[in-house]
Amino acid sequence: EADIYQTPRYLVIGTGKKITLECSQTMGHDKMYWYQQDPGMELHLIHYSYGVNSTEKGDLSSESTVSRIRTEHFPLTLESARPSHTSQYLCASSDGGGDSSGKGEQFFGPGTRLTVL
């Protein structure tokens, strides 16, 4: 079954720790995205990728980094977590661009709720 997965679902960690949030999709999509969402607020794009070995920063400045070594895998890493990184992180993937035909729907994973103490 085609889907998009994120692990862990919840993570509580101390300041200064290095963490990696995993995201995998089985739909064969080229484009993948990372969003950050605080309660009651809109999603903010922090990273995206057009395909393997392609990564770009999004609209919201983030101290995290990403990599895209395989099509299906798009992990996000924080080298030194801080309380300001506490948020929900959502991964998404799509198979096309935002053209007028309506292609390019983004499918979202269940998210990782990160708390940094």
Next chain:
Amino acid sequence: KNQVEQSPQSLIILEGKNCTLQCNYTVSPFSNLRWYKQDTGRGPVSLTIMTFSENTKSNGRYTATLDADTKQSSLHITASQLSDSASYICVVSDRGSTLGRLYFGRGTQLTVWP
């Protein structure tokens, strides 16, 4: 500046009642508009998608409308159920980027009471 504004911010209704959520946008050039449902602690799930030429789209008890001239959309929920309790997010895509850039509203938090 491309923006998406939603109202109301939150809404409480009784089970079985209807409700309408609003979305105004300034995104240009416009490509399409989607309504997503996001359950607490989960990722958003698409309900409807409308392009410039479409002014209504239904998905079961959900009916979305689009007025591209006034840049307004609404999501009407009929005969609400407890499982409809969620955040409903209006998302607009612009036509000017190959990325498929999405602009998100903050959502309307709907609570359905028994």
